[in-house]
Amino acid sequence: MPIYTKEQAQALLKKVLNYSKADECEVSLGGSEGGNVRYALNAVSTAGDISTVGLSVTSVYGKKAGSATIDQFDDASLERVVRRSEELAQLAPENSEYMPMLGPSEFKESITYNANTAAMTPESRADMVGKSLQASKNAKLFAAGFLENSTGFNAVMNSKGLFAYNKSSDVTFSVTTRNEGGTTSGYAARGFTDVSKLDTASATRVACMKANASVGAKALEPGKYTVILEPVAATYMLENMFRFDARSAEEGRSFLSKKGGGTRLGEQLVDPKVTIYSDPFNPDLPSSTWTGDGLPREKTMWIDKGVVKNLSYSRFWAQKKGVAPTPGPGNIIMEGGTQSLEDLIKGTERGILVSRLWYIRMVDPQSLLLTGLTRDGTFYIENGKIMFPVKNFRFNESPVIMLNNLEALGKQERSISVESYRSYLIPPMKIRDFTFSSLSDAV
Numbered sequence: 001m002p003i004y005t006k007e008q009a010q011a012l013l014k015k016v017l018n019y020s021k022a023d024e025c026e027v028s029l030g031g032s033e034g035g036n037v038r039y040a041l042n043a044v045s046t047a048g049d050i051s052t053v054g055l056s057v058t059s060v061y062g063k064k065a066g067s068a069t070i071d072q073f074d075d076a077s078l079e080r081v082v083r084r085s086e087e088l089a090q091l092a093p094e095n096s097e098y099m100p101m102l103g104p105s106e107f108k109e110s111i112t113y114n115a116n117t118a119a120m121t122p123e124s125r126a127d128m129v130g131k132s133l134q135a136s137k138n139a140k141l142f143a144a145g146f147l148e149n150s151t152g153f154n155a156v157m158n159s160k161g162l163f164a165y166n167k168s169s170d171v172t173f174s175v176t177t178r179n180e181g182g183t184t185s186g187y188a189a190r191g192f193t194d195v196s197k198l199d200t201a202s203a204t205r206v207a208c209m210k211a212n213a214s215v216g217a218k219a220l221e222p223g224k225y226t227v228i229l230e231p232v233a234a235t236y237m238l239e240n241m242f243r244f245d246a247r248s249a250e251e252g253r254s255f256l257s258k259k260g261g262g263t264r265l266g267e268q269l270v271d272p273k274v275t276i277y278s279d280p281f282n283p284d285l286p287s288s289t290w291t292g293d294g295l296p297r298e299k300t301m302w303i304d305k306g307v308v309k310n311l312s313y314s315r316f317w318a319q320k321k322g323v324a325p326t327p328g329p330g331n332i333i334m335e336g337g338t339q340s341l342e343d344l345i346k347g348t349e350r351g352i353l354v355s356r357l358w359y360i361r362m363v364d365p366q367s368l369l370l371t372g373l374t375r376d377g378t379f380y381i382e383n384g385k386i387m388f389p390v391k392n393f394r395f396n397e398s399p400v401i402m403l404n405n406l407e408a409l410g411k412q413e414r415s416i417s418v419e420s421y422r423s424y425l426i427p428p429m430k431i432r433d434f435t436f437s438s439l440s441d442a443v
Contacts, residue, residue, distance in 0.1 A: 002031035002053040002152075006165040009155035012055075012073065017159055019082040022059035022089060024101050025159045028292075029055050032152030035122060037129045040144040042136055044129065049122065050150075059085040063098040066091065099315045102294040104161040111286045112168035117195040118151040120171065124195075125149070128173070131201040136177050139208035141186075145175035149195065156294065166288045171195045172416055172423075176376065177207040178443070179215070184389075185443045186210025187356050187376035189232060189416040191423040193286060210355055210377035217389040219439055220380065226351035226407070227434040228344050228381070231426045233374075235415040236357040237399045238426065241368055242276075242332050244302050246311035246321070255368040255400050256308065265308050270403035272306040273337075278329040284414055285425050287330035295327045302329070306403075336412035336427025344410050344430050346384040351430075353379040353386060357395070360419075368398045373440050392443070393436035405432045 004012070009029050016027045031053030038046045058067045059082070066088025070081040129147055136143035149171040157163045174189040186207035192198050229237065241255065249256035249263040256264050279299040280287045289297050293315060301309045310326060318325035345353065360372035374392045381387065410428035417424070 002033045002051045003167070004029065004031065004053075004153055004155065006155070009153065009165055010157070010163060013155060013157035013163070016055070016057060016078050016082060017157060019079045020059065020086075020159060022061055022086050022159075024060040025082070026058045026101055026156065027055065027158070028154070028156045029053075030152065030154045032150050034148065034150035035120070035125055036146065036148040037125050038146050039129060039133065041142050042133055047122065047125070055081070057081050057085040059089040060098070060101075061089050063094040063096065064089050064092045065095060065098060097316045099293075099319070101158045101160045102162050104163070105294060105296060107164050107290045107296055108280075110166050110168070110289045111281060111283065112166060112193065112288060113151070114169045114194045117149055117169035117171050117193065120149045120195055128198070128200045132175055132204040135201045135204035136175075136208060139177070139205070139212060141177040141179055141208050141211055143175055143177045143204060143207070145173065145204075147171075147173045147200070154288070156292070158294070162294045164290045164294060166290070168288070169193060171198055173198060173200055173203060174416065174418060175200075175204050175207050177204065177211045179211060183443060184211045184214035184217075185376045186212075186214070187232070189418065191414055191416040207376075213379070213386075214377055214389040217378070217391045218380070219391045220352075222393060222436045222438050224433040224435055226348060226430065226432045228341070228348060228351060228353045228428060228430050230341060230353070230355050230428050231413040231415040233354045233357045234429050235417050235424050235426045236360055236372070236419070237370065237397070237402060238334070239332075239417055239420060239422070239424065240360075240362065240370060241399050242329060244310065244312050244329065246313045246326075247317045249311060250321070253365060255366060255398075256311065257366065263308075263311060265311055267308055268306050269303065269308050270306045270400060271406040273406055273409055274303055274306050274403050275301075275335040276303040277301045277333055278331055279333060280330055282331065282333055282425070285331045285333060285423060291327045291330075295325060297327055297330050300326065300329070331424070333425040334412060334427060335409075337409040339408060339410045341410055341428045344408055344428055345381055345386065347408065348381045348384060348430065351381045352390065353377075353381055363396065368400050369396065370398065371396050371437075373442060375442065392440040394438045394440055395435060396437045397435050402431050402434065405434070406430070407432055
């Protein structure tokens with residue numbers, strides 16, 4: 001029984017807390033159930049169902065804390081895990097940044113759970129993968145993909161009286177298509193809270209179109225180009241700037257640090273067309289309404305019309321600086337425009353369409369300079385039309401500089417980063433003077 005109701009979780013957590021002898025004690029409970037299908041070379045390779053549940057106890061004496069976990073919930077096991085966490089706490093060194101646990105708080109109920117997704121079965125997953133496979137076979141290509149759904153819950157209670165509970169569901173799908181010789185590649189990824197929005201056949205047809213259109217890619221000279229980043233590519237570039245952490249900014253370790261000291265809070269950081277915020281009640285990308293340490297999450301504006309409006313403050317750093325704590329983003333939504341991707345292409349005299357980026361590495365955290373490669377479909381645009389595929393590039397670019405060279409935004413889409421396993425609402429974007437530093441023979 002991995003998915004506990006709110007009442008079941010509350011009863012179990014109360015029982016565990018009754019065993020505690022520590023100064024402070026926090027107990028967290030979480031579980032999930034779901035399944036997945038993996039396929040390659042147009043055939044399913046693995047499939048399975050997953051069901052997990054676990055409990056963690058953190059005991060505190062003064063500023064010394066110890067944690068222990070368990071997945072057996074009989075009375076003897078529960079008492080044993082509490083005693084073990086207390087033993088570890090007594091042995092631990094003091095944590096100078098430890099913050100006392102928070103007391104009771106009211107948290108709004110989230111919208112992260114969807115019954116359609118929770119009701120997915122091995123048969124429904126097989127049907128969705130079958131539609132993807134048929135699409136790749138129709139295009140005379142080979143597909144490799146992964147479909148996964150999960151329904152889970154998290155609950156936390158502490159000896160100060162705090163209790164929070166959240167239930168969620170999610171489904172993600174990604175597919176890569178290649179020709180028989182492995183010389184062309186296309187990609188698509190989708191993620192939703194509600195599985196009824198997921199069309200695996202349509203996503204696979206997009207990946208197939210990219211792969212078939214990439215035959216005979218030509219080499220272009222590296223340099224600065226106008227680029228159109230599809231939402232997936234834009235997501236990979238931007239996710240490195242989404243922490244908005246006050247401490248790293250104030251300690252001079254961040255792109256949000258000001259030369260000579262201080263932060264860029266209140267300054268115009270990027271183009272006025274850029275607005276980025278978090279909202280746990282966004283229907284297309286909901287998130288939990290509370291953080292792991294018991295702070296409520298509300299809608300928070302991070303960048304408004306290019307101006308930095310808020311930084312995230314941990315409880316420790318907020319106390320040190322004499323400000324209210326501000327939780328980091330539970331989700332990221334970037335406002336877009338009204339144009340479609342096709343409209344952005346039609347409005348481009350000369351440029352390059354980038355489907356996806358990968359192998360991204362940090363070069364300089366203070367300027368947020370990144371390097372990486374294009375992949376899965378890169379195309380040359382001339383007079384508003386895609387003219388021919390081009391060989392992949394290595395890029396050296398900062399998302400901060402990129403967002404200062406922003407020409408236009410399209411309609412936002414929910415995009416997945418398979419590197420961080422997070423989803424974002426990001427629009428396609430047209431950028432001038434994007435720096436491609438060299439060519440790559442990778443597909």
